[in-house]
Amino acid sequence: MIDLTGKSVAKATNRAMALPNHYVDSFTNNIGIVREFIHDGNLRSTQFMNQFKVDKINGRKDTTGNYSVDLIDHYHSNLKRYLFKHVGYKLKNVQYYLNFFVYRQNYLKSHEIRNMRDQNKVKNFMIEDLFKLIKKSTKKINYKDYLKDKGIEKILGIS
Numbered sequence: 001m002i003d004l005t006g007k008s009v010a011k012a013t014n015r016a017m018a019l020p021n022h023y024v025d026s027f028t029n030n031i032g033i034v035r036e037f038i039h040d041g042n043l044r045s046t047q048f049m050n051q052f053k054v055d056k057i058n059g060r061k062d063t064t065g066n067y068s069v070d071l072i073d074h075y076h077s078n079l080k081r082y083l084f085k086h087v088g089y090k091l092k093n094v095q096y097y098l099n100f101f102v103y104r105q106n107y108l109k110s111h112e113i114r115n116m117r118d119q120n121k122v123k124n125f126m127i128e129d130l131f132k133l134i135k136k137s138t139k140k141i142n143y144k145d146y147l148k149d150k151g152i153e154k155i156l157g158i159s
Contacts, residue, residue, distance in 0.1 A: 024052070
């Protein structure tokens with residue numbers, strides 16, 4: 001559902017102190033040939049996209065119904081709510097939070113949820129499944145290994 005290894009404008013443009021041509025180079029190196037942009041009309045994104053000679057489609061103003069940013073907005077909202085719960089998290093652990101978010105979203109998506117009661121049941125099953133996985137895992141760690149530790153990624157089989 002969400003591929004964290006994928007590339008996006010946000011990943012390419014969130015580099016500090018880079019020049020415009022650095023953004024373009026980073027973007028094309030990570031993504032490849034750009035054929036079109038589907039965007040939400042954000043001025044920053046539009047300024048970046050103007051450096052490419054491709055079609056730019058505003059998903060918010062598209063009348064054909066072929067392009068929409070509603071699903072992306074929905075997941076973005078879910079992600080913000082999820083991260084808000086972890087106020088005070090360490091920046092070095094953000095990837096672990098995102099990995100767990102993806103695991104949780106995929107777990108919920110793989111079950112038929114009709115209402116909030118079903119959603120709560122599925123979340124409880126997910127926690128029980130995670131607990132079983134963690135109990136089964138044998139993990140010995142020392143200080144040197146701690147610095148390279150994959151955390152929950154190893155237990156979930158993400159790495």
